[in-house]
Amino acid sequence: MHLTKQEERTLSGEEGFGRQKAMELVVALGEIYRAKRLIPITSAQISGASFKTIGDAGIKFLEDFSHEAKVSVRASLNPLGLDERRWQSMGVDKKFFDKQARIISAYKSMGVELLYTCTPYLAGNRPRQGQHIAWAESSATVFANSYLGAMTNREGGPSALAAAVIGKTAEYGLHLEENRRPRVRIDIKVIPDGMVPLTGYLVGKLAGKRVPFVNGPSMSEDEHKSFGAAMAAAGAVSMYAFSDSKRRKSTNTSQIEERLSIDARDIQDCADGLKGDDAWDLVAIGCPHCSPSELRTMARALKNRTPRKKSDVWFCTSRMVFARCPKEVAVLRKFGNVLCDTCMVVAPIESSYRRTASDSGKAMVYLPTLGKQKASFRSTKQLLEAISR
Ligand code: F3S
Numbered sequence: 001m002h003l004t005k006q007e008e009r010t011l012s013g014e015e016g017f018g019r020q021k022a023m024e025l026v027v028a029l030g031e032i033y034r035a036k037r038l039i040p041i042t043s044a045q046i047s048g049a050s051f052k053t054i055g056d057a058g059i060k061f062l063e064d065f066s067h068e069a070k071v072s073v074r075a076s077l078n079p080l081g082l083d084e085r086r087w088q089s090m091g092v093d094k095k096f097f098d099k100q101a102r103i104i105s106a107y108k109s110m111g112v113e114l115l116y117t118c119t120p121y122l123a124g125n126r127p128r129q130g131q132h133i134a135w136a137e138s139s140a141t142v143f144a145n146s147y148l149g150a151m152t153n154r155e156g157g158p159s160a161l162a163a164a165v166i167g168k169t170a171e172y173g174l175h176l177e178e179n180r181r182p183r184v185r186i187d188i189k190v191i192p193d194g195m196v197p198l199t200g201y202l203v204g205k206l207a208g209k210r211v212p213f214v215n216g217p218s219m220s221e222d223e224h225k226s227f228g229a230a231m232a233a234a235g236a237v238s239m240y241a242f243s244d245s246k247r248r249k250s251t252n253t254s255q256i257e258e259r260l261s262i263d264a265r266d267i268q269d270c271a272d273g274l275k276g277d278d279a280w281d282l283v284a285i286g287c288p289h290c291s292p293s294e295l296r297t298m299a300r301a302l303k304n305r306t307p308r309k310k311s312d313v314w315f316c317t318s319r320m321v322f323a324r325c326p327k328e329v330a331v332l333r334k335f336g337n338v339l340c341d342t343c344m345v346v347a348p349i350e351s352s353y354r355r356t357a358s359d360s361g362k363a364m365v366y367l368p369t370l371g372k373q374k375a376s377f378r379s380t381k382q383l384l385e386a387i388s389r
Contacts, residue, residue, distance in 0.1 A: 001030045001170070002037050010166060018069025022165035029159055030170025039132050039171045043074040044164035045120050046112060047136035048157025050081035050346035051099040053370070059099060061158075062106035069110055075164035076115040076125045077107055078137050078157075079289070079316075081347050083339045084116070090314075090339065091352035112164070116341035117318035119225065119289045121148065124320065132175055134163035138238070139229030139288045139362060145239035147224045151175050154238040174239055180211060181252045182241045187261040188216030194379025197361030198270045200227035202262050204234030211239050213253055218244040222291050229288050230361025274364050276376030280357040283336070283383050284344035284367075286316030287360035292325050298384060299328035305388035307335045312353070313387050316343045335387050345370055359383055 003011065011027060013020040026038065048054045054062075081100050082092045108114060115123045118137045121144065127133050129149030135141045136155040144150040153173040155163065163169040173179055184207055191199050196219060203212055212231075219227060219242075231237045241251045285298070295317065313336025322329055322340045329338050344356060344363060350372040357376040358367065367375035378386065 001027065001035050003027070007038060007168075016068065018065065019165060021065070022069060022162035025159060025162040026166060026168065026170055030172065033170065033172035035170035035172040037171055038166075038168040039175060040167060041073055041134045041163055041169050042131045043076070043125055043127055043133045043135075044071070044155075044160045045076050045078065045125065045133070045135035045137055045140055046107070046157055046160045046164065047078040049078045049103060049107070049116065050342070051096055051103060052081045052348050053346055054103070054157070056099075059102050059106070062103060065161075066106040066109045069165045071111045071161075071164040072167040073164055074113065074125060075111070075161070076113040076117075076120040076123070078116070078118055079342050079346050080104070080116050081342060083341045086337065086339060089337055090342070090347060092348060093351075096348060110161075110165075115318065115320070117289050117320070118343070119291065119318060119321075122289070122291050122321055123318045132169065134160050134169045136160035138232040139225070141238050142228035142232040142240070143225055145174055145180070146228055146242070147221065151180070152238075154232070180239060181255045182213035183210040183255055183257055185213045185215060185253070185256045185259045187259070188214065189261075190264055191217055192264060192267060194359070194381055195267050195271065196223045197226045197230045197359065198274070198377065199262060199267055200230035201234040201361035201364065202266060202270055203227075203240065204231035204237050206260050206262070207231070207235050207237050207240070209236045211241065212237065213241045213243070213251065213256060215243040222294055225288050225291065226360060226362075230364075233362040233365040271377060274375070274377035276355075276357070276374055278376070280355040280374075280376055281311050282344070282349065282353040282356045283311055283313045283387055284316065284349075284356050284358045284360075284363065285314070285380060285383060287343055287345065287358060287363040289343065290315060290317040290321060292321050292328075295321065295325045295328040295332065298380070299331040301381070301384050302335055302388055303331055308387055308389050311357075311387070312336065314339050314344060349373065357383060357386070
């Protein structure tokens with residue numbers, strides 16, 4: 001891989017140990033994927049923020065690295081294992097809180113923006129079409145590539161952090177136009193009400209590692225958010241093209257090698273398979289984190305209803321969206337906990353709950369594994385009906 005003189009200096013350690021280590025990691029990835037050069041990035045998004053997912057080894061790495069390194073481009077952080085202000089109401093213990101605090105402090109000292117969300121694009125870090133970025137969170141990566149038209153690989157936490165420190169990433173994968181061309185076309189005639197996440201889940205299963213071209217009904221930004229998140233979790237998809245995109249004319253479909261379809265029956269079968277049972281002890285909404293319009297829609301639906309209180313309820317969002325929606329938050333709080341900074345997957349829910357219902361296709365992948373939960377899929381509407389009367 002060609003490195004400029006400046007990059008060689010960084011690699012040789014002339015600019016300090018932290019930048020050297022970051023450069024080594026980015027260059028090593030570039031060599032593995034046969035990148036020809038490094039390219040500048042406009043932002044990074046770093047995963048590996050919850051103590052639950054990175055553990056003591058992660059804390060040690062971050063604390064050591066934070067003594068040496070600072071980010072040089074805008075870099076925002078994924079959700080934590082707790083809500084920094086409401087952690088006690090989540091059943092999180094002090095030991096976990098203290099470990100989480102050390103992680104926050106390490107990221108803070110490196111200059112990482114403490115957004116604590118998987119939807120940074122709703123909290124000020126919204127890349128523009130054509131910009132190269134290094135994002136790690138899978139749901140944010142697929143959204144940035146597909147809906148926003150930015151260009152990123154699905155980074156790991158350490159590689160996104162390393163890219164943030166040197167302000168560059170290696171040019172391979174989805175940073176190259178030729179790898180962004182769809183290889184499989186998936187036709188979808190109709191998506192039943194509330195089933196967008198499961199349709200994304202099915203697309204992910206069918207596409208595997210390929211970029212799919214989704215020829216289907218028009219979707220809102222919020223729907224793309226949950227559609228892509230489920231797709232990235234169910235498959236290894238980090239980008240999809242879609243038929244109602246404003247970029248439609250520029251989608252190059254010449255390399256499509258297979259044509260598949262998803263019909264209403266497939267979606268219903270998927271819903272039946274993920275239905276679980278009704279005996280849940282937590283209802284968790286907001287994977288990915290709720291947008292202002294999602295909070296608004298739910299608050300409107302619940303406004304004239306009363307809580308049923310059969311289970312705990314979490315509405316997960318970012319603190320920026322929370323702050324922008326005080327009226328909606330006030331309504332939702334009558335029905336459950338409105339949490340910021342965290343979610344049902346990266347929080348240690350297994351210490352308090354065993355069965356969780358969610359409207360998220362991504363959560364259906366991770367609740368049973370990372371969360372050790374019996375998971376039940378329901379549409380948002382069904383969940384709101386279940387928690388109210
Ligand atoms: Fe976000 Fe947590 Fe889901 S990080 S995408 S709410 S698993």
